[in-house]
Amino acid sequence: MADTTEAVIHWFRRDLRVTDNTALWHAAETGRPLIPVYLLSDWKKNHHWTGPNRQHFLCGCLESLAKNLKELGGNLILRQGSALEALRLLIEQTAATALYYNEDPDPFGKAVEKEIRALCQELGVECHAHADATLHGPDEVLTQSAFPYKVFTPYSRNWLNLDKPAPLPKIKPVFTPQVSSLPLPDVSFWELEKPDAHLLEPGERAARERLKKAIAEKIQSYADVRDFPSADGTSRISQDLRFGLVSIRTVFAKAMKARESAKPAERASIDIFVKELAWREFYFAVLHHFPNVLEEEFNADWRGLPWDEPGESFEAWKNGQTGFPIIDAGMRELRQTGFMHNRVRMITAMFLTKDLHIDWRLGESWFMQQLVDGEIASNNGGWQWSAGTGADAAPYFRIQNPWSQTAKFDPDGIYIKRWIPELAKVHPTRFLEPPKDGRPLAANYPLPIVDHKTEREKTLRIFKRHREAAT
Secondary structure, eight states: OOOTTTTTEEEESSSSOSSSOHHHHHHHHHHHEEEEEEOOOOOOOOOOSSSSSHHHHHHHEEEHHHHHHHHHOOOEEEESHHHHHHHHHHHHHOOEEEEEEESSSSSHHHHHHHHHHHHHHHHOOOOEOOOOSSSSSSTTOOOSSOBOOHHHHHHHHHHSSSSOOOOOOHHHOOOOOOOOOOOOOOOGGOOOOOOOOEEEEESHHHHHHHHHHHHIIIIGGGGHHTOOTOOOOOOHHHHHHHHHOOOOHHHHHHHHHHTOOHHHHHHHHHHHHHHHHHHHHHHHHHHHHHHHTTTSSSSSTTOOOOOOOOSHHEEEEETTTOHHHHHHHHHHHHHHHSSSOOHHHHHHHHIEEEEEEEIIHHHHHHHHHOOOOOOOHHHHHHHHHTTTTTTTTOOTTTTOOOOHHHHHOOOOOHHHHHHOGGGGTGGGGGSSSOOTTTSSSSOOOOOSSOOHHHHHHHHHHHHHHHHHHOO
16 A cells, blocks of 8 residues: 555545535645545445435446546545444544545434544544535524524525625645545445436536536526426536535526626526525525424424325326326426426425325435435425425415416426327327316326315315314
8 A cells, every 4th residue: 555644535425526625625735645535325225315316326426526536636435334434444544634524414414424523533633524515504594583594585585695605716636545445336336226217417527517508598597487397497407416516606606607797687587596596505404403304394383294194196196197297297207317397396296295195204205216316405395395394385275286287387288298108199288177078188098096176175174173183
């Protein structure tokens, strides 16, 4: 093993890039030998929070990261196991003098960080933790009474008024001494099958191209087209932020740069895009201050709500076989691409909780297992919003009608026909209401499994009865 005197470790986590990476930049600035490491988790076959789509994308990101580090003069080191044991072994093997990492915004990562800080203290190693995943940490955006926000609008007003950190300068070249490493993995590492889904290209370079396209072509009309799932109107960088293929500082800075030369209507659209970045950080803050949201309803009034047992209707929802075209299109898009348009995420989530009366936690888990961009905080926030139980959630009596949502956001059936080929020859007006003749819209396509009006009334009774019982 080559000399590792005074080496420092950078621990990659959800920051799989070499550009504008806070902890990596600071580690490189030391000028010492740099050991960049990524720790492969040791679970197998099934996981509550991930699945083949995201793991396959991760593998591509690691391959890209390894190439980018090599161009800088370094090598990506891969190890397996718990962070505590894997980092202890790496520090002992290399006699590294410092550990650098970017902080994780979720409670699981924070619990690990507590162990790692204690480990560094035990071993006499410097520990440098950096904020990187957000523009503002959860304790930076508080009410005047120093309490966390529970409603988005005042949170966003405060968030927008704060000075934003700028992207970092270009990283220096690095040198990695010879250190033993596992080979780059594929999904079989977790005993998974390679997914059939058509995923976006992984890696930092592809992410930067997506951001470039979003800034040049999309955010100026974001307000007008973002809610229409048939249009290519969203930024499509959610998975890139999730894996840290681009930094949130870079995204914000480029958006604001584009705003400088934009027309008034375009500036208003860019402002809406920027507010979506604030939504992301609002949900991170909610999860930080109220980690119980992963287990129970944020709004205590709705804890203990009765939910139906998942059965055939849950399977029909997962497989895109509910007989509601907009629902089925969304669920099939999810299966085939590891992605679902945000408007359709809301419609499908509200359908599961308000039409099928199935626990939001089951839908939350299914989304996390399928989505490439699965983000614990945002996914939880979105599901609790749709269920009417979360922070700043839709009131329980506001229940989206899949038929009218179709009329509003996919009136020509373009999105529906894209993902449900058996409906290709059906006139789109037939997607706007249940079949009047009681016959399926097409061969091999089911009738609606429930009547929306009936289930809506049932939901209103359930919530009202629960509230009355609690008072």
